[in-house]
Amino acid sequence: MSSEKQTNPEIRMETLGLTVTYNKTVQGVKGVSMPMYNNKVTAFIGPSGCGKTTFLRSLNRMHDLLPEAEVEGKALLDGEDIYDPRIDPVVIRRKIGMVFQKPTPFPTRSIYDNVAAGLQLVGIKKKDVLDGVVERALRDAALWDEVKDRLRSPGGSLSGGQQQRLSIARALAVEPEVILMDEPTSSLDPMSTTKIEELIQELKKQVTIVIVTHNMQQAQRVSDYTAFFYVGELVEFSPTSVLFNNPTEERTKEYLQGAFS
Amino acid sequence: MADIPVTLSRAQQITPARYRAPGDLVFKIIILVLSSVVIALAFAMAIILWYEARPTFQAFGFLSFLTETTWDPVAAVHGTWPFIMGTLITSFGALLLSLLPALGVAIFVSEYAPKWVANIINYTVDLLAAIPSVVVGLWGVFIFAPFMRDTFYMPIYLWAVENAPWLEPILGAPSSYNLATATIILALMIVPYTVALSRDAIRLVPREQKEAAWALGATRWEVMRVAVLPYARSGIVAGVLLSLARALGETMAVAMLIGNRNRMPFSLFGPAATMPSVIINEFREAVETLHYTSLMAVGFYLFILTIGINLIASYVQRKLTQQRKSP
Known part of the structure; x- marks a missing residue:
């Protein structure tokens, strides 16, 4: 990657005044406009209930599934x-994959x-094509070596961390442009967490990653x-080092100092 | 705490624990006795059925009675095979007829329908289950059976006689009450059970599973196919088996509609009999010992059959549920 691209990255996704309203009254996300850069990792931080997950789910139209949720504004891909x-x-959801808080392998399906x-789902049945994609996705998700000898055992037979990497592999297999991760390590032990974090660093070479995290150290890593969210609003969006070391907004400073959680 | 006077005075009134212990013991004994009574009842029922049926088993043999195809109380020959066949044909037939519609309704109300539509359907289905079986039978006898005979069975039979004579023995001359009508009515009666049980199984599928499929770019039906149905599979299979057990034991409506013919071979449009229907039709006339004990024997087999299906249902559910859990 050229250094020029590093300093001036291109925008992969962008929201313009995105608002999510529940039951026509409660605003979960209020007029958020922000970019998500290509081949970069963008983290959303903020206290519980601040709208970061709601915002993330609006990025691949998961709110379509809830009749009570309404989305206004734009989200550009x-x-x-x-x-x-x-x-x-x-x-859209094929282009923008998602990994959830809890690992979600389909329990009756093999790895x-x-x-x-x-x-x-899209009708690809050729064994050699599938074999190739499965191996590549599992390698990319750093799971291949652990499961290559038991590809036919059920997905539920793996450990939690492996299941989460399996979920990532499943998302990668359809070659998405963006992967949204909703606190992907919150149900995992520290070892598995480290593995996933390393994996994210590898993956950003091929996809754009957006990650919601409760853990500020993780965001830094x-x-x-x-992006720092508070009560449904985007308070501050900056390069990670800037936001953590030299935030402009008073509320960001207070949050980083642990003034509210 | 001590500065809250209300709490303090209440605390002084509390009975010490050693006086409360006997209550615990009494309660334990009561529930122990009550649950033992339930278990004892089930066993007693099976044992009494077997005991009363013994002369029949002695006269014909346990297995020969099962496979004997003649049931002729006048000649004192008793075999249960026709009724076993009648029961299996009507029950599995009803299961086949009801399975897809019931699954469709269950999927529709739990995943597709807007809430108010789903509520209406759910209430209606529950209502259907609450109709006494004799009322269903009454409607079947006076409205449904004649209608089916005139509109479908007769034309089909006449067509077969002209064009496909080989079908004739399978269809049989349409009688007023017959195997086909009983099977259809039975299907109607178990639909509510299959719907309710598979609906509950589908509702138990975690939202994360569905969302995972959505996030892969699945369409609505694909979400059902990839995430919901495989996950709900065990519950659905168990529900279907429980509905089957119900169909096997269903008595009144079937007895009213099946035409009650004790002799094989059965035909689709001709009369037949099931294990429950022969019991309810003949218990009043069973004055001969062997007749009485043979009815008891039929009851014993029916008991074993439904218990077997129930056991299989719970086994299947356990087996399939284990599979989806991580070790």
Whole structure:
């Protein structure tokens, strides 16, 4: 990667005045505008209930599933609004993958079929194609060496950390442009957490990563940019080192000092 | 705490623990006795059925009675095979007929329908389950059976006689009350159970599972196929088996509609009999010892059959549930 690109990264996703309202009254996210840069890790931090997860889920239209949630404003992927009525959310979610708080392997499927699930959905059946993709995705998710001899055992037979990497492999298999991670390590032990964090550093070479985290050290360790949310608002968005060492906003300073949690 | 006078005075009134212990013991004994009574009842029922049926088993043999195809109380020959066949045909037939519609309704109300529509359907389904089986039978006898006979069975039979004579023995001449009608009514009666049990199984699928499928770019149906149905599988299979057990034991409506013919071979549009239907039709006339004991024997087999299905249901559920849990 050239140094020029490092200093002036291109925008992969961008929101413009994005607002999420529940039951027409409660605003979970209020008019957030921010970019997410290509091949960078963007972290969302903030106290519980500040809207960071709500915001994350608006980035691949997961709120479509809740009739009580309403999204206004724009969320652009490569300059195109994903909330444009002509756009099929199913297509969007293939481009913008997601990894959840708890590992979510499909319990009745084998490790292999878990990874292949996204491809099988679009009708890819050729064994050599699937074999290739499954191996690549599992390698990218740093899980291949641990499971290559038991690809046919159920996904639920893995440990928690392995299951989470399996979930990541499953998301990677459909070659998304962006991966959204909602506190991906909050249910994992420290060893597995470290593994996932290292993995994120590797993955950002090929995808754009957005991660919600409760853990400020984690944000510092893994992210290039950090957004601080408070009561549904985006308070501050800066390169991670700037936000943590030299925040502009008073509320950011207070939060970093542990004034409120 | 001491500065709150109300709490203090209450504390002084509390009975010391050693006086409260007997209450614990009494309660324990009561629930122990009550639960033992339930278990004892089930066993007693099986034992009494077997005991009363013994002369039949002695006369015909335990297995020969099972496979004997003649049931003729006048000639004192008793075999339960026709009723076993009748029961299995109607029950599995009803299961086949009801399975897809019931699953469809369960999926629709739990994943597709807006809440108010789902509520209406759920209430209606529950209502359907609450209709006494004799009322269903009454409706079947006077409205449904004649309608089916005139509108479907007769034309189909006449067509078969002309064009496909090989179908004739399978169909049989349409009688007013017959195997087909009983099976359809039975299907109608177990639909609410299959719907309720598979609906509950589908509702237990964690939101994370569904969201994981959504996030892979699955469509609605694909989410069902990839995440919901595999996860709910054990519950659905168990629900289906429990519905089957219910169908096996269903008595009144079937007895009213099946036509009650004790002799094989059965045909689709002809009369037949099931294990419950022969018991309810003949218990009043069972004055001969062997007749009485043979009815008891039929009851004993039916008991074993439904218990077997229930055991399989719980085994399947356990087996499939274990599979999806991480060790």
